Structure formats: C-alpha cells, structure tokens
Amino acid sequence: MNELTNTRNNLMIDPSMNVWGWEIPVYLFLGGFVAGMMIISGYFLFKGRNKETNCSCFYLPLISFVLLSAGMFTLFLDLEHKLYFWRLYTTFKIASPMSWGAWILILIYPILFVNILLRPPGFLLKKIQRLNSISEKMNAHPYLVKNIGVISMLAGAVLGIYTGVLLSSLGARPLWNTSILWVLFLVSGLSSAAAFVHMIAKDVYERELLAKADNGFLTLEIFVIILMITGLLTSSEAHIQAAELILSGPFAASFWVFVVTVGIIIPLFIQLLAVNHKIKHTPIAPIMVIAGGLILRFVIVSAGQYSHWSHEFFK
C-alpha cells in the first residue's frame, strides 16, 4: 500500500492538473495545420506550379494567415494576464520553447505575406493596385519563387516542430516528455493540411497528389504513435503509467476511437479506395482526418496534464 492524503486543493491543480483548457489544443492544432499548409504550398511553389491558374499555393497562404491569427487569438484567450501579453516580445529566453514559439509566430507572418503577394486576393488588389505590378515582377523570377517555396517549407517545418517541442520540453508531465512528440504533431499537421487541400483543391492533379500524400502521412502517423507508446512503455515507471493513460486509462476510449480509428484508419481506408479509383473522392475522409488531428491535440494535452511523476496520483 502507498496512500497519499493531501490537504492542498488549489484551483486548476487538484485533484489533477487542468491548467490548459480548450484554447491550447485548438492553438496547437491550428499551428500544426498552418505548418502543413505552408509546407504543401511551399512545395508547389518550389515545383513551379505557380504557373498553373488553379494552384492551391495562391490561396493557402491567405487561409493560413486567417487560421494562424485565430490560433494566436485562442492563445491570447488562454492567458490569465491578457493585457501583459506584449511582455512576450520584450525579451527572448533561449531555454523557453514558449519564447521561441512567440518569435516564430511573428516570423511566420511576413513569410505568409510574401506568399500572398505572389497572387494577391481580389479585395486587396482593389484597395492597393500597386500589388499587381509587385506580383508580376515576383512571378517573372522563377528562382525567387522557388526560394520563397523553400523558405515556406522550412518555416512551416519549424512551426510544426515547435508545437510538439512546447509540450515535450515540460519534463514534469511524463506523457509529453518524449522526444518523438514533435514528429507526431508535425506528421499530424501535414496529414490534416493534405486532407484539407485534397478537399478544396480546384486542380485535379493536386487533389490526386494530396490524397496519395495524405495516405502516406496517415500511415506514418500510425508508426509514430506506435513508436511513441513503445518509447514510453520502455522508460521509467512514471512514463509507463503515462502510456497506460491512453492505452487502458481514462483517455483510452477517446484516443483509440476518435484519434486512431475515426481520424486515421477509416479515412486511410476510404482514401486508398479513392486513389485506386474504386470509389469517388469524398470530403468525408478529409473531414475525419482533420477532426482526428484536432482530437489528438485535445487527448495529448488533457492526458499529459493528468500524467505525473508521483504515480500515486493515478490511483
């Protein structure tokens, strides 16, 4: 027997930590989603698809801009000292992933803006007509466009990686404290973005390509999940207890039903049939992938806060 009785009853801390509500999982999901879209859009630019009229690289940056702003807004909502948020930008703390993240988010905006300039949306052109000539000049230089694509891919990768490192650097929570978490979040972000572009792409080639790519990302995601669980199960007692939270504990049902089955296996099966021309492309599979990606963040954030070094807390 090992029984703990604690007189502490602090709000958001006891009986188990719950300091981050819906805002952080949504922010992490939108960050990963935007990262995936930047990588896809950057890849198309690198491949010179900006010559195609319907290339998704023209509208993905604007969607990314809106979604990243929404993500930053949820982050702002999470702060208890909201009016002090600007303090993030008065310093840079090299050991703090959150400080890195704050500055990465700021660097992402100009990159998205340069991407938007390649083909500015109609409402912007009406207001600032000079944008048209800037866009023409940029598109006249294929190497410049390629370089913008490479920078977008790199920036997207950094953003996607950061969303995982933010949690995995918090050693007090054994479930998060795995160095493969950033891979999981990056692959999940890529699969959600590929599913989204697959769903909305006007170009048939892009739709086919991204359905195939998404199948690859989803397959990779399964392997990463297996590796993450294996890593936790072969680590310390606290990490084994943390893995059991999603294997058989209170978060197991939501993880296996919504994240793995609905978010990965079923859409993978549907999309495999679609790319092999057995059935038509359907938006159902991409919607399931995107929902699965969002629920993954909710499960990881909630279960991670529940995990603890002192395993009496699991009883």
Add this chain to the structure above:
Amino acid sequence: MARFGMVIDTKKCVGCMDCVVACKTENNVPEGFNRDWIVQEVIGKYPDLHMEIRSERCNHCDNPPCVSCCPTGASHVHDLGGVVLVNHKECISCKACLASCPYDARFIHPDGYADKCTLCIHRVEKGMNPACVDVCPTHCMYFGDLDDPNSEVSKLLKSRKHHTNIPAAGTKPQIFYLM
C-alpha cells in the same frame, strides 16, 4: 553565496497545519489557495505500516524547470540564497511554469499571475525565518544556508537520513525531509 533551503523533520511533524495558516496569514494567500500544504503518506502492508507526515511547498529547486520554461523571465532565481520567485508584473500567466513543476507547487492567483511559496523572502531579507518555520509548535522545520557547513540545516543533513520529493524528476529540490 548563500543557498537557502529547508529541512523538515518528519518524525516531529504532526500535520497540525499551523504552517499552512501562518503562510496564508503572512502572505495574504487568497481563499481557496495554498502555498504550502500537508501530505500524509502511508506505506507498507498491515500490520507493518509506515506513516510520514510532510509539510510541502515549492522546493526552490537548484535546477528549476519553472524558471527555464518562463517566456518572459518573470520566474527567476533571486540573488539572495537562490530562492525561486515570480515577478508579478512580468508574468503573463501562460501557465507553462505550472505545467513544468513536478510538485504542482504553483497556482494562478486571482489577480492573474503565477503564485507560490517565496520562502517569505521579505522576512528572510530582514534576517528572520519564514513564517511557517517560526510558528511550528513541534519545531520540526529548519531554515538556513545549505552551503554553510556550520548551519543547522547542513548539520542535520550530515547527521540524519533524509530524502527529497520526486528526485527522479531531476530538479534538485532544496527542501529536505528527515526520516
């Protein structure tokens, strides 16, 4: 340079919670929150049971994850004795420090900043002990400089068996419990 820490004799602690009340009074800790608390741990199998009562608080770790994860530098190590403190005016309350603490020692103050034990730094600066140490009716709590071999805390740690909380977390806590 001094390295402040506490030694708590679990053989003397009766879990009366005077330290909890003293802390709340001294530091105006808001209702519903605690900077220190009592943990009672029972280990073993009947009839061979062992009970330990501990007065717990922020461990003022030598390797504090709450300081390294803070994006604004609000969480910092004070020059005096390596005490881990929070600058309320710099805290944006992102709650990363709460999530980074293996001891769950922090909470969000109703005024919107991360709060926790300060080892009563305002008293220590005047040469006094933290309020919890002075008020303890069984004299089970000792405060002092762990780097000074002649301090009471150093002598107790040399002469008695002791442990820290969750050493596996690697934070090097500076609150020691005599067994």
